Every structure is written in structure tokens, then in C-alpha cells.
Amino acid sequence: MATLPGWVMLVVKFGGSLLAIFAIAWLVKRMGLGKGYERIRDEAHAIALAEEAEFGFGGVAADVDAAGYGAIVRNATGVMLLVRAHGNRFAARRIDAGFTARLDRNRLWLQSGERAFGSVELDFGGRASVIASRLRTVI
């Protein structure tokens, strides 16, 4: 029996793998996996998430976005940590001079210095301008 050329086998192998990958990813979504995203409930939750993200950070206060999507946590030395949702988990970055911030009424737009970490828009209500002025000390 004639066997297929090597390159055909390779295409079949890689093509089959890609098909399986996209089929599984589609199924994960179709089955509703990943739903029920956890959001930041309150200040204490934000401080706990900051401690998980950076052991020993020692958050003492936090401003939480209205939708619970993100928060800015401060420690006793005034260092600020941006905590934001990443899928159904959280990721954080220290707010430093590499960040860019823009205030638009109640909403604060923050862009980290890392392109892959991206930007976040947080609704802080009437506190947004106070938070923005606090950010100006580091950004």
C-alpha cells in the first residue's frame, strides 16, 4: 500500500491539531465555562487581592470601580497598586511613572507601561477627581 508523502502527513497532523484546538475552545464557550466572573466586592476584597498579587504589599485603603472590575489599592507608604480583572482571575501592577492616566468625569482611564497588560477604564463616581490628583504624585 502506498504511503502518503511526509509533507502531506505533516499537514494532516498539524491541520487536525488546529481543528481540535478550535473545536475545544468553541466548546468551552458553548458549555458556559468561565462564566460567573468574580468581581471586586468591596475595599477589603480589593486589599486582599492586592496582597495575593504582591505578598507583603500591606494595603491600607482602596478605591473600587463601580462595576468591581478594578481597584486602586494604597499601602501605608503611599505606593499604589492597580488590580484589575483578567478573565475570571485578577492581575495587578504597581502604578509608577510608566503609567498614563486620563480623567473623564467619573471615569479614570489608566494605561500601564506594558503594552500586553493594556489599559483599563474604571468608574470611581464622584471620587474620580480625587483619585486622579493622587495619581499625579507618581505618574
Added chain:
Amino acid sequence: MIPDLPKPVDIAVPLFVAAILAEMWIVQRRNRAAYEPRDTLTSLILGFGNTVAGAMTAGAAGAVAMWTYEYRLVTIGWTWWAWITAFVAYDLSYYWAHRAGHRIRWFWASHVIHHSSQHYNLSTALRQTWTGFIGLSFIFSMPLFFLGFHPAMIAFCAGLNLIYQFWIHTEAIDRMPRWFEWMFNTPSHHRVHHATNPRYLDANYAGVFMLWDRMFGSFTPEDDVDPIRYGLVRQLGSFNILWAATHEWVGIARDLRRAPWQAKLGYIVMPPGWSHDGSRDTSDSIKARWRDREQPRGESRSPMPEAAE
């Protein structure tokens, strides 16, 4: 004569797919947050990239292996005891390659991709390196070729080793029987390995046999009072596939560019997080802070892993 050996991982792929589907079915009933569609897609594509990268570098890796084998001390051959010895010996070499993969930044740059998910499910197992050849982890197998194990035998054992490690990437299994937990790597032991909690950092490097961690002081058991969080000490916060595969290499390049000459080598051979001015955290410094905080309270009930030197 060299037997015509199949590639075990190629044969196991349908099993991987079936196991992932079964886990998804379980997760749908127990904890839907255990999966995340974008995370799963990232893991699977990274696994695909690993296959492509492996195919591209297999020739070069094979040539290095065969060259080393030419200078072997003895010819071990293809007897049954050689297979068993090769499997155990490869697992020992894997332990040290894996430990180096966490303790030396150059090796970590290649391995970090596997830890970059904040989820722990069977798709995470497939999140494998694209830069293994550049990462040089194959040098840990070279003593086996020099001893006299044929590279094809070691490649086969490496495939079996990798297949074994697939099923332990799950939260769907709590604990195995006590004797099994003592002897073998299990979901519980490997959850600890993927944890970012200070208590669990740099622990449980085993591939198949847990014996190596127990022997070399890197074993830490899972403690139910400290639920595991997965991923990296500094989470990526991105589903970007290229960034997941290359970010630590980019980090090394940036550090090499900025560091003073006398510090440059440190950014390659020192543990991840090391910096010449001490401005960053390593796993050792995080664990030290954790010990300072927890031990006076008597809350550290699990033995701490030894700092790998």
C-alpha cells in the same frame, strides 16, 4: 539494531483531547470558573506552537544527542532492564532540568510559558515552551547519552514521562491513595508546583517519581488551609500568545541592555527576579517575608521547601 520506536506523544493526542472533554464535563457541574475560554485557547495554541517548534529543532537536538552518544562510556543496549533504568534515569535528569528551569533565569525564560496560566486544568498541561532548544534544557539529558543510553530510548522515555505529567494538571482529582501520593507525582503535588502562594514557591519539581523531591529537599505537601492560586508571582495579565511565549526573553534582553557590565551575567544565571541592586523580588525573598510573618504565629504547619541553590 535500533528498534523502530513510535512517538508516544503522537499516539496519546486523542487521549489528551478525550481527557480534556471529560474534565470540561466535570467542571461544568462543579466549578465553571476552572476554565476560561481565552485562557484555554491560549494554552492549546501554545501547545500547538510547541509541536511546531519541536519539529523544527528535532534534527539539531538529535544531532547533539547522537554526537554525545558517540563518546559513550559503555553501550547499554536494548534489554528490558535498560528500558527500566532509562525511564528512572531520565526522570532524575528531568527533575534537575526542571529545578534549573525554576532557579536559573535562562532556563526559566523557556519554561515560564508553562506557568503563565492563572488556571489549572488539563489544557494548562499543553501550554508548553516554544524555545526549549534555545533554553538548552536538553543538556540535562546529555549525561545519559554519555553513559551509554541510546538517544532513541531516552526520547521514547521522555515521551512517556510527558504523557504521565498530563493527567496531573487538574483540580478534578483531590488526592490519590496515600501510597501513591508518597511514590508518584500527583495532581495534589503538582498543584503545589504551579502555586504562587509564598508557602508553595519553588517546590515539587518531580516528573513521575516524587522520590527526587523528598531526597533533594524540595517537597512541599498541599495544605488545605492555604488554597492554591496559580500562575506567576507577577501575573502576565494578558492572553497574548506571543507575549506568553517570549516575555521572559524580552525581559532578559532589556535587563542585559540596562545593567552595568559586572551585573549582566547575573541576569542570565541568577534566579528569576534577581537584580543587581536588590530592587526586585525573588521567590527566596518572598518566602523569607512569608516565614517572618507566619512562623512567630506558629501557623506554618507544612515544612518549607529548601531554597534551591
